Each structure stands twice: as structure tokens, then as C-alpha cells.
Amino acid sequence: MKNTTAPLCSEKRSKFGDVLVTTLFVLIIFGFSIAIFIIPDKKFSNDENRSLQVFPTYPNISAFTESFFSGDFGKKISDYYADQFPLRDAFVGVKAMTERVMLEKQNNDVIFGKDGSLITRFYYPDVNIIDANIKKINKALSGLGIPAYICVPPRTQDVMSVWLPDGFPEEPSNEAFEALENELADTQIKYIDLRSALLAKADMGEQIYYRTDHHWESLGAYYAYREIADNIGFKPKEPDEFSVKTVTDSFFGTTWSKAGAKWIKPDSIESYEPINGSRFEVDIMKYRDGRGDIARTMDGFYDESCLTTKDKYAYFLSGNYADVSIRKITDEKRETLLVIKDSFVNSLVPFLAQNYDIRLIDPRQYTGKISDIVASGDYCAILCCINMDIISGSDVKIA
């Protein structure tokens, strides 16, 4: 074989080329190095909805020494470069474009779906995680003297098969829900199957999930509400009993941020208000030293101020809190439903609240026991509504 590692032959070597390569290399390496320090640090990334690492500073030399020798300083510098790199957004976009050019159907585990959708890809579930979570939920919710229900909002991949690329494997979704149902069969909790109902709607061509976010749209939440009504046994409001309004058409959600697919168009968010003029109050609780106080009371379900931020899904109930109570402003006596929730429930509440007063507990933030809540209040039933991403992918903290 020819010696392939020999340098470029000298007679053909272009002096101009050598100078140009050297210049470009030095310019790029030094240019970005200087730019990152000159450009003022950004404290927050809207696209990612998180704080960024700024250049680490220390009050005195011993604090620095300690940080340096523990490796903490190195970690912070590494994060600093990752978070503050010049033209970061453009680079992320270039990466996504490259994947697309390579005919790759996903980037950073987000699928480039049909109709401009961006869908988080989930692989085969870890059945043990599902088992452990259901066991914990069952332990916390059973034997409390009131009926317990569970519904698991599917992930976009589980229902929007119309958006998925051709030949997309269904087994991972199916296996997750099979494992869920198998495990629930041994419990006293009644399972409300949302996936079949939502799949049917999606297959009929209805857009029930956001294209650029992992949540369901208000319409999807409405169909889930009907399914819950059928199972618990109350009469749901009909679609014509709501007035629907598009409150924003510039919503770029979580999957958009992750995919770096800058060519995708934004989503819109719809609000549903009952036409009978019912009004609702939302109390957000704050806990300090185990004691809860009302931190804030919202007039209605929607927080308009969130529509001007990146995280526009927080329009529903102003985001996620440990403990939230929703009441209809009325003299009539209403039953109260205890809901163990995640963020999917935020857009479900405007519907459920038409039939019940609601207490929402978010187990990711609430540290007390469910049995204590049930003992100290008057609840007609418990509904656990935590989406499949959490049930199959993380440790649900519930007691």
C-alpha cells in the first residue's frame, strides 16, 4: 500500500495555502477565545428556560483555592464555555441542519416529525422503573377510604403516530403501556386509559399535542377530561359550552429548544372559558417550616403574563407548584377532587374545575403525606395524573 501518512508533497505544496490555513486556524481559535471573554455574560437562556453559568468569581483566594482543588472550578469553567460560547444559538442550529442534511430523522433525541412537529423520542422502557413507581403510588393512594383513579397522559410519540416518520417502531410505546396496565392490575387503583381515546382522535386528524412542546394541547386535555368523566362517572361539559380563544401563536416549546430546528414554525395556545360565565379562584400555597400559607390568589386559570416569556405553557395555572387549590366562586356546595399531578394537569384543570373544586398536589415539590391530606379534608376521590415520561423514566417521590 502507498504510504498514506506522508505529508503533502513539497513541490505541489502551496505556500499561499499554508499561510491561509495558519491564518484561519489562528483567527478562529483566538477570535472565539477573546470574544467569549469580551461579550458580556448572559445570565439566563430563554430558549432553554434555565440560568446560565457566568464566569466564576470568588470572594477571596482561599475560596478559590478550595474550589480549584476540589475540581469545582474546572467544572464551572467547562459549563461557562458551554453556556456563554459566542453565536451559541447559530451553532446549535448548524448542528441540527447538518443532521437533516445527513437524512437523520432526529437530533438530540427529538424526532423531526411530519407537519413541522418535533417529538421527543423514547426508546424501550425500563419496566422496573414503571413497576417501582406504580407500587409507590399504590401504597400512597390505597386504603384511604375514598376511590382512587389513575390516568397516565401519553407522550407525543405514544399518540401522534400520524406525525411519526414512516416505519417508526411502536413497540417501545406499547411496551410502556402494557407494563403500566400489568402492574396496575394488582392494585385497587382504577386505571383510566387515555391513550386509546387520544390515539383515536389523533388518527382522525385532530391536532391534540403541541408540535414544538411535549405537552398536550388544550384540545387534547379536553378529550382526556371526557375520558376521565366517563370513568369517574360525572357529566362532562360539551365543546359548545366553551368559548375558545387563541391567546398566542408564537409558542416555541421544549422539544423545539432541544432539537435546535430553527426552521420549525411556532405553536399556538388556546384557552377555554365556559360560556355560562362561571368564575374561578386559584390559591397557590407556599410552605415554610411545614406550614402552608396562601402565597398568591389567581383570578381564573390563566396567567397572561407568562405569554410574554419563553415558557408560555406556564400560562396554565402560572406553572407548577407543590399545592394549589381551585374553587368556583359560587354558593353551591361542590365536591372536591384531590389530584396528584404533573404539568399536563395544568391545562386539564380548566375542564375538571367545571365539575369539581380541586386540590392539586405536585409530588415533585410536595413533601408531606397523601394520607394526611385525605384525613384532614373532605375529598370525594383521588385522581393521580402523571405522564408516561415521568412514570417510566424517573423516581416518583410520593408517600
Next chain:
Amino acid sequence: MVFSSLEFLFGYLPISLALYFLVPFKYRNFIIFAVSLAFYGWGEPVYIALMAATIVIDYTCGYFIDKYRANKRLAKKILILSIVLNLGILGFFKYCDFFIVNLSKIAFLSFLKPIGLPLPIGISFYTFQIMSYTIDVYRGEGGVQKNIISFGAYVTLFPQLIAGPIVRYKDIDSQLNSREHSVALFADGARRCVAGLAKKVLLANTAGELFKMYQTIPSDSLSTVGAWTGILFYTFQIYFDFSAYSDMAIGMGKMMGFTFLENFNYPYISKSITDFWRRWHISLSVWFRDYVYIPLGGSRKGTLNTYRNLFIVWFLTGFWHGANWNYIIWGLYFFVLLVIEKAFLLKKLEKLPEFVGHIYALFFIIMGWLIFVFEDTAAGMEYFKNMFGSAGFINSQAVYDLVRTLPLLIVLSLASTPYPKRIYYRLYDRFPSFRSAAPILTAAVLLLSVAFLVDSGFNPFLYLIF
């Protein structure tokens, strides 16, 4: 710090290069020594002390070996002392827990508990490198280095400190004292460095993420096609990862006027396992040949001794890669294959069409990586069964993920052959316009690699564990 990180490329590297070129030549080794220590200490500052001790020990031993050269027995004693100390340090930091864990399985030793020391970065590489110094001095193949700064620069030389190539002292002896710097060399170095970065960031990391994805598939859903695709991605990951590091090392060495020997020569176009080991991690094979195999007598003392020597070399090669049984098995696996080839297979293969040799070699290389990648041998066995159909031949996931990554697989396969470089040279030789455009291409590849780096926090460097 790893080369393929933003803080290296846009912090450490420009500062080091600027310091290096701003000072007159006689201070440049000192700059190399200083910035290399900073590079080494970045992750684990306390280990700088370990590095300093190692340098002092071997500097001193080298000095006295040279001084008492006339007294063969004394010189040999000093050499043995330095070897024992170096291997002792390596053994303590890298292999202590392995022995503790295995000994604690014996009933009356069950009280033994692993120490859990973090492995000093690159210790396997630089220990071998530094041992070559005292041995070369003893053999008279390399001159003694009287300047401790230059000696420190040799040991810590940041381009190849943590993942090779393992530079033998005799290969670099004269370069330490005088070397050339030029725009042409710097340009070659920059080209090589960018090529390495692209291999690591665009190819190895992407392949690595895909292999990781295949590893998450439960064994009852991993079809034959899926399992083979997965291990194929690992096969590409480890080659592009490791050879990229050598490319960047060679490239940065060139920028500073050093010439390191090549470490990889398209290993996946091998026609036999013997051929593979002449092309894979060449500096390690050469080290074992020069410092273990030949001193043991090599192949000159009869068939039986030859096999014994090969056994020792391959056991050590495996064990060098990691303190775990799977690495030992991996080394001995190659011992068996190489012995079979030596005994008769190579001659048989020569008579067969070339493609038979390629397929044979690739098959056993891939099976080797299977042993290599699973430290948990039970998990490795599961994967092995999946490769041969324990969960069916094919399923929709395997088809879907194979189709979507097919263009990448084609790129990876082509990039494993000499063709891209040959085409590049041909274009370069034939078209003056390409000669002018090539630098733009290099810059574009550099920026694209930066885009991938910025995009992803996923940047584990495989060879950091050694």
C-alpha cells in the same frame, strides 16, 4: 481536560501556543513543561505532586545509569529500581482495587475493601513513556537528558500526555534540544489537528451516542440486526475516538516542531489479526515489542518460548487497557488468534481471495470489541446472544434505526479507509483551485466541529479511563 472540549480549544490551546511562540527557543521547553503541568493538573490538581515525583525519580535514575555505565551491575540495579518504582506507582493507582476486589472473594480475606482512588489521567500512557527513557539510556539508545526542564517537557508534553502516542525517548531525544518551526509545519499541524477534532466530534461522538442507544434496548427486544448495528457503531466509535486523539496529538506536536510517530494506519482494512495489530495503536505494540517481547527472547528461542513470550505480551496488553477481567480476556483472545495465524492460518489466508481475509479480520475485531466494551461479562454474554438471534433476526426498531443512520454508517465506513485522503491528495495535486479552496474547507470543518461541541454536553473521552 480533553482536546475535544471548548475550554481546551478556546482557552488552553491559544494561551499555550501564544506563550510558546512569544518566548525565545531556549525557554520553549520550559513553557511546554509549565503549560503541560497545568493541563495535567486541571482535573486532579493533587496529582501534579505524583507527576513531579515520577519526573524526579526517573531523571535521577537516568542520570546515575549514565554515570555508572561502566559498572554494568550497578547500572542494571538502578534501572531495575526505576522500573520497580514506575510499575509500583502504576500498580498502586490502577490495579490495587482490582486485586483487592478479587482477593476479598476468598473467604478469610473478605474484610478487604477497595480504596476507590481516582485514576491519575494518562498514567498508563506516561508511565510507559517514562520507562522507555531509563531503558533507552541504559541500552545506550538514547542520550541522557541532563536538563530536568527538558526532561519534564518530554514526560508531560501535553499533546500526547494522556492518550498517546507513546513516544519512546530515543525517537524524540534530539528534537528536545533542537527543532524547527515554520509556517508550513504549523499549517500541516493545524490541518491534522482539525482532521482529528472532526473525527472525534463529528464521527466518534455521534457513533458513541448511537451505541449507547443500542445498549439501552432490553435484551428481549434487541434483534440480530440491531445488535450488529450497535456493535458496529462501537467499532467505529473506538477507532475514531482513539485515532482522533493521536491525530490531534501529532498535529499539535507539529505546530510546536515535534514529529511523533504515527499511531494508527487504517486498522479496519486489515487482512488478518496480525495485520490489525500492526495498524492499531502502533506505539503500544512497538513498546511491548521493544521492552517486553524482545528482551524475553522474542521468537529466537524455540517455538515453545515464542508462544510463552506472546502469551506474556498479550496478557499484559489486555491488562494495560484496564484493571478488569474482560480486558485480560480481550488480550488473551488476541493471543489465541495470533498464535493460530502464526501456526497456519496466515498461509491459508494468503491463498484465498483478499475479501475473505477482510471479512475474517473484521469479524474477529468486532467480536474483540464486544469483549472489550462490556466490563460486566454477563451483560456482554447477553449481547453476544442477541447478535446471534436470541431475540429474533430483525424488528421494526432495528430497521428504522438502521435506515435513519445509514448515511452516517456509509460516511464512517469510508472514513475508515485511505480513500478520503487519497482523493484529497489527488484533488490537491491536480487542481490549483482546490489548493486555494482547501484552507476554507479546513476552517469550515473546524467550525462545524465547534457547532457539534457547542450543541452537545455529550463528550466523554473514552481513553481517559486508562
